[in-house]
Amino acid sequence: MGIVLLILAGIIEVGLAVYSIKTKSNQKRIRNWVRISALIVFVVFVTIIKWSLRWEIPAAVLLIFGIIAVISLLRNKEEKKYRPVGNIFKAVGTWVLIAVALLPAIIFPQHKAVAATGFYDVTTKMFTLTDDKRNETFTDSEEKRKVNIEFWYPKNAIGKYPLIVFSHGAFGIKASNSSTFENLASNGYVVVSIDHPYHSLYTRDSDGNMTLADQSFMQEVQDANNGVYDEETSFKLEQKWLKLRTDDINFVMNTIKQQASNQASDEVYQLIDTNKIGLIGHSLGGAAAAKLGRDRHDIAAVINLDADLLGGELGVKDGKPVINKDIYPVPLLSIYTDTMKNLMESVTDPNLVLPQKYISDTAPDAYEVFIKGTNHLSLTDLPVVSPFFAKMINGSTDKSTTAHAADKYKVLETMNEIVLEFFNSYVKDEGSFHAAKTY
Incomplete structure (x- = not known):
């Protein structure tokens, strides 16, 4: 308009x-x-x-x-x-x-909302949490690490609901997948999305202070995407990024569990069933979620949105990548775009086994789903919220081509349906999960 x-x-x-x-x-x-x-x-x-x-x-x-x-x-x-x-x-x-x-x-053109399928009305609430055990490494002020979070949850609801934790991609924001959060919350989940300060494009704390993405981090990611580094350097950078993410997620999850057991805490914490927790993340956030699926024992299921899992599932020995051969311990769903499919198909070395491929071949509850006509940002709300920015970012970071672009609303509706069915099956223990290989 x-x-x-x-x-x-x-x-x-x-x-x-x-x-x-x-x-x-x-x-x-x-x-x-x-x-x-x-x-x-x-x-x-x-x-x-x-x-x-x-x-x-x-x-x-x-x-x-x-x-x-x-x-x-x-x-x-x-x-x-x-x-x-x-x-x-x-x-x-x-x-x-x-x-x-x-x-x-x-x-940011006016756009229609992606329809939520549940019968609960949804409300939101934001908090800023301070981790007293960590100093902020992106500044020299020796201040403690602050993490901003936002909840999506059933409005005027009673009882307990499973918790879903989301981590955004590099330069993403906590609202990057709001349509997914709305859909889950409308179907009886409490969703918490984390802004990772200095990894997020921007984030604002409860006092109104804004923090922008760190320039050195942005440059590292761009250089890694453009093949500037060797395998060992790339691996070390990915480990550094993932550590920040997993430390943030661990801190948020532990804080939520503590608050949920405190009768004096905010009402949103009282709605959370801490015995039923799922993780989901996009890109770097998806890799972090998958890593925590191995590290923690309170995770029921994990969803990875278009992450390659290299940082969490590979090690380096004598300068060569070494894959983690331990069977993945919890149900894992990876939803991929044409971007990731093209990347996988570009690997021609028969001696190189991709970690996501190894997991899908060995883990009893591992699934891979491909949505055709998509690129890396198609699994976020950005193509709907700002087609201009989506095209600009994809044009600078995504070198693959998509012959026929899928309808952006249909992509989100399909993804949200798959996400809901997976978590219903493995977090709520309602029914069995069935998904096609390609959509």
Whole structure:
């Protein structure tokens, strides 16, 4: 809709400029009425759409234009001398100002929500947790590590519900898979999503302080994706990243379990059944979730969204990768995109066994699912929330190509259905899990 309004504004400004040049007049009165009409039309427009922050800036600009136009009409001053160049600059300047005002609507267009399938209404709550046992390694202040979390859970519910813990990908945010969280919560789960400060694109704590992604971390990830490092260096970096993630997840899970046993804690903690816990993560978060599936004994099931598992399932000996041969101990579902499928198929060395392939071949409850027509970010909400950013990020990091892009809503609906069925089976112990190999 933002693009449509921008094109419409361009047509109007070009039309006014052409008409002014043709009539050799500034057409001040017509311009004023156009500004007033544009404001009226926009007011009517926002009454039939969902009002949000994306429309506040263009509304303010049009309101200012409208006020100036009304004052100009009331004062009814004589027109200034006609200057063709001035009219052209005025048209371009007005259009540029409107374009800037419409940027939020263009980058984050209004979109329909991915439907939740459960019957519970869902509410959210955010907390900032401080880990007194860890110093923040990204600063020199010796402050303690703070982790921001957000819960999605059934509203006005009673009883106990399983806990699902989510970890986002590199440069992701805790809201990256909100549609998945909404769907799980509507079906009787408490979901907690973790913002990993300095790994997250941005995060804001309970005091309103914002933390952006660390530049050195971003550069390391980009260099690793571009093959800058040798295998041993890549492995060490992945271990460093994973340690931060798993330390954060362990801290959050242990804190939640403590709060759940405290009768004086917030109501959301009282809803959690700490005997039923599942983990899920995207990309680096998926690798961290899979690693904790081995490390902890209170995890019922793990879902990996498009992570290669190299950091958690490989070691290095004499400069060569060595795979973990221990049977994966808990049910593991890996949902992959064309990006990961292409990566797997590019491995032609018969002596190199991919860890996810080894797990699926040896573990009794390991599953692999591929969703066609997808790329790495398709398993997040970003293609729906901001198609602009999704294309930009994929264009810079994803070198694979997708011949036929799948419908972004259908992808999320399919993924959310699979995720729910898997956790229902292995966390709630309701029914058996069945999934096709390819969707």
